[in-house]
Amino acid sequence: MTKRNLVSLLLLLAVAMLFASTRPWLELQLIPSAAAHGDVTVTGTAGNKALMPVAIALLAIGAVLGIAGRALRVALGALTAVFGGWIAWSAFAGVLGGQDAEIDFAKASIAEATGILSSSPIEVVDLMQVTVWPTVTVVLGLLVLLVGIGVAVFGWKWAQGGKRYEAKGSPREKKAPRPDGSADRIADWDALSEGDDPSDELGPEDFGGGDDSAEAPGRS
Known part of the structure; x- marks a missing residue:
């Protein structure tokens, strides 16, 4: 694939990651005695603080790829693949890995709503629902992984940035x-x-x- 296609796709995926990380991933309803306001929404960044910095790092990588040398492009491609794999794994294991993972993901938001930091917050949860955004994030992470592999494989053949202006x-x-x-x-x-x-x-x-x-x- 060409440099323009891969870089454009990476930038698009990074923007989509920024958006998805701010969407509601979990919607909880607490028991009436636990909090005055029983509805709690847990966004991706609330449950995993590293999602937004990683998405911003992907934006930076996309901007640098256009002017990077061959060896640096391969290194950035490998780093992009690592980021993509981590995004997919963290979204799946953090929310889609079962009830225990969901409770752990929402622990900070539950403590903020109830004012009590409990080792077993499941006791105050009456209803818990997973939205579509964790699945979307898993797909985005896998696409970022593929783009990183593509950059590492094809980036070695790209022309050096800035040569056309010499x-x-x-x-x-x-x-x-x-x-x-x-x-x-x-x-x-x-x-x-x-x-x-x-x-x-x-x-x-x-x-x-x-x-x-x-x-x-x-x-x-």
Whole structure:
């Protein structure tokens, strides 16, 4: 795959991860005696503080890939794959791994709602429902994993970032002489603006000098 496709896809997945991490992952209803407000919503970032920093790191990787060298691209691809695998695993194990995992994921939010930090918060939970967002996050993590593998495999063949903007030659090399041999004033100005001195290429004849062997006027 091309660099543009993989980088664009990675940036899109990172933005989607940022959005998904702020959505409700768990919806709880506590027993009436546990809290005045019995409904508790647990977002992805509330249950796993590392989700948003990882998504931001993926955005940074996507921005750097466009200008990175070959070895760095491979390293960033491997790191992206690791991040993707961690995202998928943490979303699955944290919420989709059963009731114990769900309670552990929501522990901080339950403690905030009840004001009591309990080792067994399941006692105050009357109803618990998992939303679609953990599953969406698992899919996003797997896609990030595939993109990271693609970057590590194909990134070695991408052209070096910034090569297209490099000059193909010095101003002297790019300046073509006129057929009649006269100086090209526009090219000279261009050379000066690029830091070159066109007078370096001029010979004595360009300054009115002639053959040294010619006899000077007035001599016998």
